[in-house]
Amino acid sequence: MMDPRTSAQDVMRCDLCETALVQMYCDTCFVSLCKACVGEHMISDELRKHDIITFQFRKSAPLYPDCASHDKERCEMYCSPCRIPVCHTCLASNQHLSHKLLKILQVLEETKEKIAKEKTELNETISPAYQDIVSDVQNRMRKLEKKYGNISTAITKHGEEWHKEIDKLVQKLKSEVEEMKTTQLHTLQKHLDEVNKNISDINDEINSIDVALGSNDMSKVFNLMPNVEEYKKLPQKILPSSPKFTPGKLQEELCQLFGTLSPISVRSEEHGYSIKTTEKSQEAASSSVIKQLLDEPQIVTTIYTGYNLRNVACLSDEEIWTHGNSSTMKLFSIYQGSRLKSIATKSGNTPGDLVVTNSGDLVYTDYHDRTVNIVKNEQIQTVIRLKNWNPRGVCSTFSDGLLVIMSKKVQTKVVHYSGSTETQTIQFDDQSRPLYSPGDIKYINENKNQDICVADGGATAVVVVNQAGKLRFRYTGHTPAPKNKPFNPRGITTDSQSHILTADYYNHCVHIIDQNGQFLRYIYCGQSYPQGLSIDTNDNLFVAQCSNKQVKKIKYQQ
Structure with a gap:
C-alpha cells in the first residue's frame, strides 16, 4: 500500500507531525x-x-x-x-x-512594475529587433549565395569566351604557319627546279662531248665548245628561316589579362543595428543594410537654382532647401527643378547655415544677429539668442536637439542644446588645447555613432569628437588630391553607414572617410567649388556648388 505521506495524490499534511491534515x-x-x-x-x-x-x-x-x-x-x-x-x-x-x-x-510593487515594463520591452521591442537581425543576416546570406553564384557563372562564361577566342587565335596562328610553310616550300621548289634543269643541261653537255670524242669527224671536235665555266658558278644557296613560336607567360600576366577578384572584407559596426521605434522605424530598418561604395559615382540629376550657393538641406527625397549670399532661403523640387517657395530671414541678414530637423522644420543661424531660428508654418521663431558668441554651423541631432558651432574673437566651441537649454559645451581637448580654430567657415554634423564632426576650414581639417566631447581624430586630407590643391573642407554630412563626407572646396571634390578617419575614396563628378552637403534617406548625396549655381544629386553607393 502507498504511504499517504509521500503520495502525490494525497492531501496536505502537517509539517510537524506529518500525519494530521493541514488546517x-x-x-x-x-x-x-x-x-x-x-x-x-x-x-x-x-x-x-x-x-x-x-x-x-x-x-x-x-x-x-x-x-x-x-x-x-x-x-x-x-x-x-x-x-x-x-x-x-x-x-x-x-x-x-x-x-x-x-x-x-x-518597493515590491514598484519593482514588479519596472520588471513588467522591461518584460514588455523585451517582448515588443528588443526581441523583435533581434529577430530582425536574424532575418537580415539570413537575407544577407541568401544574397551572398546569389552574388557568389553570379560571380562563378560570370567567371565560367568569361572562361568560355576566352576558350572561343583562344581557339580562334590557335586556328589563326596555325593558318599563318601553313601560309608561311607554303611560301617557303614554293621558294625551295622553284630553286630545286632550277638546279635540276642545270643538272639536265650538264648531262646534255657531257653526252655531246662523248659523241665528239668518239667520232672520226674532226669538225665535230673543233666545233664543240663546252660551257664548263658557266656551270662552275653554282647557284645561290637558299636558306629559309622557319618561324619561332614564343608562348606567353601563363601565370601572373594571364591572371591580370583574364580578370582578378577584388579582396573581400567583413565590417562590423557598433551601431549597425538599431531598435525600431514608431517614429523612426523606417530609418532603423534601412540603417542595418550594409551598402557598398560604387566604383564610379553617378550624377542622378542637376538642379539649377539661379544663384551662388552656400548650403543645401534635404527636406525629403523630393525637396531641398538651399541658401546663398542673400537673405532668402529657397525650397526646390528635386525632380521638377522648380522653386516651390522662398523665405527671408527675420533680420534680413544672410543665413550662416541651415538644417532640417527630424520633424521637418527648417532651422538657420544668423551670424550677425547672434541667433538660431526655426521656421514653423512659414513663421520664424528665435530659439537661441547668444550674447557674446556668433553662431556658424548648426545640425539637428538624433535626439531632436541642436548642435551649434559658434565663435568669438579667438575662441570657437560646440554647444549642445535641448530646445533653448544649453546641455553641453565642447571646446578643449584633454590637454586644455582648443579643439577648433578661431573664426573662419565651419560646418557641423552628428554621425550615427553620435560622434560630432566639424569641417574646420581654418584648421584645414575635419575634427571628430565622441559624444562626451573627447577628441577621436583629425582628418587633414588625402594625397594625391584631384587638383593638387591644399585640403579645404567646407560642407559636411554623414550617411547610414557612418561614413563622413566633406566637400573639398579648392580640389572640386568630396572626400569619403569612415567613422575612424580612414580615407575611402573621392567623389569627383565635375563639381565646381563644392560648398554645402546633404544626404537623403536613401543615401543620395546633394552637393551645393558655389560657382555654377547648381545642386548635384549623386548616387555613390548601392
Whole structure:
C-alpha cells in the first residue's frame, strides 16, 4: 500500500507531525500546521512573534525576506540608500539613521512594475529587433549565395569566351604557319627546279662531248665548245628561316589579362543595428543594410537654382532647401527643378547655415544677429539668442536637439542644446588645447555613432569628437588630391553607414572617410567649388556648388 505521506495524490499534511491534515499556517515561519501542533510550534521559538492564519488564506500573505543581519527576523521595510530590505531590529540600530525608508510592499510593487515594463520591452521591442537581425543576416546570406553564384557563372562564361577566342587565335596562328610553310616550300621548289634543269643541261653537255670524242669527224671536235665555266658558278644557296613560336607567360600576366577578384572584407559596426521605434522605424530598418561604395559615382540629376550657393538641406527625397549670399532661403523640387517657395530671414541678414530637423522644420543661424531660428508654418521663431558668441554651423541631432558651432574673437566651441537649454559645451581637448580654430567657415554634423564632426576650414581639417566631447581624430586630407590643391573642407554630412563626407572646396571634390578617419575614396563628378552637403534617406548625396549655381544629386553607393 502507498504511504499517504509521500503520495502525490494525497492531501496536505502537517509539517510537524506529518500525519494530521493541514488546517493552519504560520505566516512568519512559512510552516503548514494542524490545530494540535500550533501550540508546540509557537513555544518552539518564543522570541519570535508567530502570525498564525488559516491555511486557506496563506496565498494572500506575502513571503517577506529573511534579514541578512538578524537571524529569524523578517524584513518589512526597505532602505532606499542602502538598497536592501531591513527588519525591525535593523531599524532600532543606528545603521540606518536618517535613511529614507520605504515599505517593502511598496518597493515590491514598484519593482514588479519596472520588471513588467522591461518584460514588455523585451517582448515588443528588443526581441523583435533581434529577430530582425536574424532575418537580415539570413537575407544577407541568401544574397551572398546569389552574388557568389553570379560571380562563378560570370567567371565560367568569361572562361568560355576566352576558350572561343583562344581557339580562334590557335586556328589563326596555325593558318599563318601553313601560309608561311607554303611560301617557303614554293621558294625551295622553284630553286630545286632550277638546279635540276642545270643538272639536265650538264648531262646534255657531257653526252655531246662523248659523241665528239668518239667520232672520226674532226669538225665535230673543233666545233664543240663546252660551257664548263658557266656551270662552275653554282647557284645561290637558299636558306629559309622557319618561324619561332614564343608562348606567353601563363601565370601572373594571364591572371591580370583574364580578370582578378577584388579582396573581400567583413565590417562590423557598433551601431549597425538599431531598435525600431514608431517614429523612426523606417530609418532603423534601412540603417542595418550594409551598402557598398560604387566604383564610379553617378550624377542622378542637376538642379539649377539661379544663384551662388552656400548650403543645401534635404527636406525629403523630393525637396531641398538651399541658401546663398542673400537673405532668402529657397525650397526646390528635386525632380521638377522648380522653386516651390522662398523665405527671408527675420533680420534680413544672410543665413550662416541651415538644417532640417527630424520633424521637418527648417532651422538657420544668423551670424550677425547672434541667433538660431526655426521656421514653423512659414513663421520664424528665435530659439537661441547668444550674447557674446556668433553662431556658424548648426545640425539637428538624433535626439531632436541642436548642435551649434559658434565663435568669438579667438575662441570657437560646440554647444549642445535641448530646445533653448544649453546641455553641453565642447571646446578643449584633454590637454586644455582648443579643439577648433578661431573664426573662419565651419560646418557641423552628428554621425550615427553620435560622434560630432566639424569641417574646420581654418584648421584645414575635419575634427571628430565622441559624444562626451573627447577628441577621436583629425582628418587633414588625402594625397594625391584631384587638383593638387591644399585640403579645404567646407560642407559636411554623414550617411547610414557612418561614413563622413566633406566637400573639398579648392580640389572640386568630396572626400569619403569612415567613422575612424580612414580615407575611402573621392567623389569627383565635375563639381565646381563644392560648398554645402546633404544626404537623403536613401543615401543620395546633394552637393551645393558655389560657382555654377547648381545642386548635384549623386548616387555613390548601392
